[in-house]
Amino acid sequence: MIPKFRAWLKKEKKMVDVEGLEFVDGKLYSIRAKIGGIMHFFLAHYVLMQSTGVKDCDGKDIYEGDVVLPSGALASLVFWENGAFQVGHYGDMSYVSVDYEPLLVIGNIYENQELVKEVER
Secondary structure, eight states: OOOOEEEEETTTTEEEEEEEEEEETTEEEEEEEEETTEEEEEOSSEEEEEEEEEEOTTSOEEETTEEEEETTSOOEEEEEETTEEEEEEETTEEEEGGGSSSEEEEEETTTOTHHHHHHHO
């Protein structure tokens, strides 16, 4: 699988697909994203999110920071923990994203702030 990334641009309040990453001395230095057909470089003020490699029931890529509805469950946040992408918690346990079939992406915690309260309940 080729890793895919997206980024939340904090100042612009915009989600973008990442076209490239630039590393300097082994550390992430900048991201490259196309906005309105023009390539832009961002050195700071973004949140980088990786695709889980899993698609939701509508064929949409699921990323870190997405809020999903697992079948028969409450809205859950997708996050990276213990070496795997997780979906929600049950008590102290979290679940690997492939444990739920199907998942439906209903938004993300950056563009849909109202979903944060749903996930926190």
